[in-house]
Amino acid sequence: MAPSAITPVSAAPDHRPVKLAGKATGQNETTNDVQLRDVETTSLVLRTFRCLIADLCEQFKGGHPGGAMGMAAIGVALWKYVMRYSPENPSFFNRDRFVLSNGHTCLWQYTFMHLVGYTNMTLDQLKSYHSTRTDSICPGHPEIEHEGIEVTTGPLGQGIANAVGLAMATKNLAATYNKPSYELVNNKTWCMVGDACLQEGVALEAISLAGHWRLDNLIVMYDNNQITCDGSADLANTENVNAKMAASGWEVLEVADGNNDVDAIVAALVAARSSCSGKPVFVNIKTTIGVGSKVAGDAKAHGAAFGADEVANIKKASGFDPEKHFVVSDTVYDFFGDVKSRGRRLENEWRELVSAYGDEYPDLASEFALRVKGQFTQDWANLIPAKEDLPTAPTASRKSAGLVCNPLAEKMKTFMVGTADLSPSVNMIWKDKVDFQHPDLRPTCGITGDYTGRYIHWGIREHAMAAISNGLAAFNKGTILPITSTFFMFYLYAAPAVRMGALQRLQAIHIATHDSIGTGEDGPTHQPIELAALYRAMPNLLYIRPCDSEETAGAFLAALSATSTPSILSLSRHNLPQYPQHSRREGVARGAYVFIEEADGADVTLIGVGSEMGFAVGAREVLRERFGIKARVVSFPCQRLFEMQPREYRAEVLRYGEGIPRVVIEAYAVNGWERYAEAGYSMSSFGHSLPGAAAYKYFGFGEEVIAERVSAFVGEVKREGMESMRGEFRDLNVGRGEH
């Protein structure tokens, strides 16, 4: 069946996709240079691959063999025939991106990477899967640290969202830099998913967005084996997946025999690559988990080795010697022998193209070169307002963030800024911003924008916003800086993806507004209490709570400087006082700093944090005037940055061992602050629906009451000594809410 004869399901009257089967020649300008496929050799490759998988799982009695075996033919179609990449240079800029969303089948990817000739992926390395070797590049799920892996996957649903981001990156770069006859960026993104990924909410959000944006450079291959850990997928899912994808704006193709019919898979993938539907393509490929084993089609094939006897049986049935292990014949290696040279040719053609482009469009070419290198195209530090240019009147830090970020976003094509449907609240819109949209939406529903656009309306999809942003950042280090935004509380929805960004060392800036009970009337569902504890504990993440406009500028400086680390900027809804005498952006970079010193001896150190700094500064005044107590104030916007400072600096800020008690004041659960203080004035319950100022008051946040409690605490320390204090952390704000 010729690709052109494939009928997309979304246009079929009965919503059933036309089945693809049989002999695609692949001799098509949109595919690679493919010879007519030799049935015998193909069979040998599939059998060899499956036995190798069985052996690799058997050696340490673990791993996920079934999915990898079931996807063997898909792998042949993809890695040998359809995907464009260069095994000897896995980071070739215009390579097709591949994402294994069903990451537990990673052995499938590792093994094809070995067969096609990724330099580091030796047979010895394959054998390190599930071993105790700490030099393994074959971990239990694919990890971005290793060459040829585009994104770390494993938590289900993340990968397909990442793939949407990778496809968006291509669209944006292509729209920005491509010129007639110069398709500098035209790679496809291929994503493999299983039954599980398609059930996860984050995937469903991302699927809706890919359809909305008409990302026709994205091809999702569905390993439809209908088996999950519990058994038949029907146990929990009986929907019409094809119809759902079509309703979400996807083209749907189907392959009936994904176990063996490499030709049909190639035909489908070629059709997908060259589709003119203007839609992302969903290729539903029917496979059998653990095909070739006695547990084929059974959940038992999913997550355990088969046992030595069954591995022997599989080999016998495959026509191999059951006594031999890890066998790959030269015929099999030869089968993939053309992939490397093809990759070199792709690279060379691209380099020549870029070179010719440079002659014709020298300015754009220079800018493009910077983007490829992951460098900003402007001197960004100078675009951040100086202290004297910041507002002096009380200002919400969400507004300060806009003042700092929007001029940057206007100038820096690297920035892609979006919001989970909170544009009016998060202040991230810059002058003349263009939306990232498919241009055809203008005539059909009046939506403006195009693929050069860098402002993203994510809809009410916080999780996909962060997960897709990971894909944007992963396209090529530094080429795109994703900036997301929503209320801080809803970064709990996004948390699994924020974590994956931190784990992968992908820079991103998350603008988290409405960060305290000061959020007000929306009530406890919208008032974060415990969320900061998560993000302060998360490795490789900067959770930064600035207290005024100057510290907000400092927060952006810190976040922009952390090129392998995502940041959350935690910002107020309500106006915050400005502290021009005290606040310093350089202090933010150090995590904490002395805000107000008491030169001639202090009785107590008050730790002020972000949106609640006003209570520390106010309580200090009351302590002095009403109680004759001298309080120094430390501003503490970021614990992780502080931990990175030398001990001398930390000792100076917190006065280690000087017998001055420290009290942290923050309207969150205090968990974690005990490291820096002997007492806390904090929250021990969820919040309450009241106007912001009233909510603070309701929970005892007022300078008078805080000063009274601190004064009593300082008195106790003076009477009983620091020693008695420090074994037992003191909660000074008791009697409100419940535990």
Place this chain on the structure above:
Amino acid sequence: MAPSAITPVSAAPDHRPVKLAGKATGQNETTNDVQLRDVETTSLVLRTFRCLIADLCEQFKGGHPGGAMGMAAIGVALWKYVMRYSPENPSFFNRDRFVLSNGHTCLWQYTFMHLVGYTNMTLDQLKSYHSTRTDSICPGHPEIEHEGIEVTTGPLGQGIANAVGLAMATKNLAATYNKPSYELVNNKTWCMVGDACLQEGVALEAISLAGHWRLDNLIVMYDNNQITCDGSADLANTENVNAKMAASGWEVLEVADGNNDVDAIVAALVAARSSCSGKPVFVNIKTTIGVGSKVAGDAKAHGAAFGADEVANIKKASGFDPEKHFVVSDTVYDFFGDVKSRGRRLENEWRELVSAYGDEYPDLASEFALRVKGQFTQDWANLIPAKEDLPTAPTASRKSAGLVCNPLAEKMKTFMVGTADLSPSVNMIWKDKVDFQHPDLRPTCGITGDYTGRYIHWGIREHAMAAISNGLAAFNKGTILPITSTFFMFYLYAAPAVRMGALQRLQAIHIATHDSIGTGEDGPTHQPIELAALYRAMPNLLYIRPCDSEETAGAFLAALSATSTPSILSLSRHNLPQYPQHSRREGVARGAYVFIEEADGADVTLIGVGSEMGFAVGAREVLRERFGIKARVVSFPCQRLFEMQPREYRAEVLRYGEGIPRVVIEAYAVNGWERYAEAGYSMSSFGHSLPGAAAYKYFGFGEEVIAERVSAFVGEVKREGMESMRGEFRDLNVGRGEH
């Protein structure tokens, strides 16, 4: 148009729903006793309602008027004509449940509750919306604490998932207790959603499940105004919602004029209530946000008051005096005058039915009465294995959990236990368990089970699992105890719903297995490091990490005793030693307890936690033998339970002020433990893909190395004194991973 003539979209050849319009008489046995609707009165009610909403938002210059105004006609149809409830007894057991998933439009619900006569919902209370009154029952989002509110909503997508749980509860109770002619439980669940909810992943997961389970007692009304905060919903969503719902197994109805055509809405809701499709029903109702105002159909109507002038204009256009505020005429009150008496009649009929049922089925009736009261039907404490009946060999705590829970689940109909597709891993299957499934799945795809089933296959949908479980728990306090299960790491996906459970004081038990780097080969994506910090900081949640089988029994006792609090039981994948000499279930109830005491003076207290207790006990031996250091050991399974103990107890366990340094040993980020210790042996990076034992070793978790570091620390304390220690927390496990 008669309801019987309505064609569901899912059966229509072109997937376009038949539009409902015009005169439903409502004189149908499935609806309430409805008189022919008076067009003039209906118009007066709608105009009055919208002006009241405008006034209520205007008084404090805030709130969400637009959606509430747009949904006025839906409210009339629902609260006056179709829904079955009793305003004077909001907790009438067999009432229809109503969930406002677009919770920000709560003023809509409050106002209808006022009009139909909910006793506490006075006009004075309506005026407390967005006020500083702390006695308000009209918070910014609906809250379960207040009469007539089934669940707290606000975080988008949660409500529709809760509604699925409420509908499941009805199905399960009906299948368990109903008999021919005795429909003790046959209520419907009505859920209002907006454009936003339908974009959230948790909603999409829940929608798939409701379709799979064929919950035909669930009706979702879609306030289709096509406006979100950013503007047109088309900015981020252009999919075919009706087709997507149909593909997900829902019946779809559509109402063309949801602003004014009360008759059409009633017809649709009556059709939905009496549908024979065997599917949940999605009623797509076209409305205009802020209808009647000059910003009608604009995002400006969403989240801000209109301003005094515009409120006056709205009133003038509505035929009212612009100078008068909060006006509700007697005609309007009279219009709703029949609702209370109807409610009383419903209650009486139900009581008579239950009474007659008691005569015919006395045993079932007694059991049902206990369920209604929220009491367990068995003496559960005796079903928990005694210490001597627990295994003595090393046992994974995930296995211990099964040993404790499964006999309970077998006997107690209150338990509904499910897993996010990890049945083989979480060990929650009991003997002869029956799956919660629609019985018709057996012939069509071989899936067994029925609605009496109490084992739930959630699929790979962690977030919906927790959110729907909140609905199960909210049906009636204590009637159903939801137990969920997945890997601990994936409770990050579920976290927003776990939080909503804690906020709403809904008991649930979350079985979180694979809770440490001991999880092994799956690698850093599956190894929790920072997640415990979130759950330890979350108010009203018990995060319990038991160290052996006995403590696992204690964890269940604590979780089952906490009837207004959800618990997470944090369990190991790998075998843990048993400590029959030391571990005590009663100790778990207190959060922490002395595990191994040193009667004649100790040099250090080691805090051992859950799956890593072995390192504390092992290090203690090494400390004694190699270093001559006497270490006592405290087991610390739950911080929140410990905080609830009297100070004397806490002082005794942790030896406040006795000069004995304390070291916590746990393979998590240490954040929060600083409250209880001067030093920590913990993780400062993400994990690594290695077999469990090798992963521990890689990160320095071994008794020898821990003992060496603790010994050095104890030496430092002896040299320099406790005072110098306590100002600065010591991280003893340094040099691994990165920050």
